Amino acid sequence: IIGMFFQDGLTGSAWGDWSNYTDSPLRALDLSSELGACPPLGFWDPLDLSKFSDPVTAEGQFKRRRVVELQHGRVSMLACIGYIVPEYFKWPGYCAPSLELKFEDIPNGFQAIDKIPGIGWVQILAFVGLIEIFNLQSEPKEYPGDYELFGAFGIPGGGSIEDKEKKEKSLLAEINNGRLAMMAIIGMFFQNGLTG
Numbered sequence: 001i002i003g004m005f006f007q008d009g010l011t012g013s014a015w016g017d018w019s020n021y022t023d024s025p026l027r028a029l030d031l032s033s034e035l036g037a038c039p040p041l042g043f044w045d046p047l048d049l050s051k052f053s054d055p056v057t058a059e060g061q062f063k064r065r066r067v068v069e070l071q072h073g074r075v076s077m078l079a080c081i082g083y084i085v086p087e088y089f090k091w092p093g094y095c096a097p098s099l100e101l102k103f104e105d106i107p108n109g110f111q112a113i114d115k116i117p118g119i120g121w122v123q124i125l126a127f128v129g130l131i132e133i134f135n136l137q138s139e140p141k142e143y144p145g146d147y148e149l150f151g152a153f154g155i156p157g158g159g160s161i162e163d164k165e166k167k168e169k170s171l172l173a174e175i176n177n178g179r180l181a182m183m184a185i186i187g188m189f190f191q192n193g194l195t196g
Contacts, residue, residue: 031062035143035168036069036175066144073178079185083109083192096120109192131156143171 031050037043045051049065052058091103096117106115116124150156161167 034062034066035172036066038172038176063144070144070175070178073175073181076181076185077178080181080188083185083188109196110189111196143167146171 031037031045032043034043050058050062052061086106086108090106093103095101095103095106096119099117101115101117106112146160150158161170
């Protein structure tokens with residue numbers, strides 16, 4: 001009888017349908033319909049990092065990890081461009097006029113690490129830090145990684161995509177391209193480390 005009272009309180013009837021009770025902590029959070037869960041793997045979580053006994057915690061952790069995935073994907077896409085473009089184009093002029101260091105004197109890949117002056121690294125780290133601080137201070141809008149002052153694809157001051165279907169298609173493309181870019185930049189690092 002206690003079970004019938006419990007079921008009645010949760011579903012509205014002693015003989016109620018458990019599918020009416022969607023707030024059960026025993027129900028697993030279904031992430032198979034989230035953006036990024038696409039063929040051939042669907043929602044792929046081989047280490048069960050998204051499994052939590054509390055669905056609210058599970059949803060919060062999924063959103064946090066999706067934001068991190070998007071940020072890493074965005075950085076990786078820029079890193080790939082930063083690795084490829086200097087092979088074909090370098091800015092004219094000086095990177096550090098006080099040191100007489102021209103852009104064309106800076107080699108590509110890992111060799112550039114030693115050539116960039118210390119104050120240059122400070123500027124780079126300060127810029128990245130400011131973007132991280134101001135980007136992460138606001139809550140994402142409807143979709144993870146969609147911040148108030150940032151438009152489509154995380155571009156500061158960029159316009160947003162208003163059409164929901166087009167936005168979801170673009171976000172799916174960004175997630176998948178970011179995943180590819182993360183693998184690509186690691187491959188470029190590995191190749192550069194082995195072959196110079």
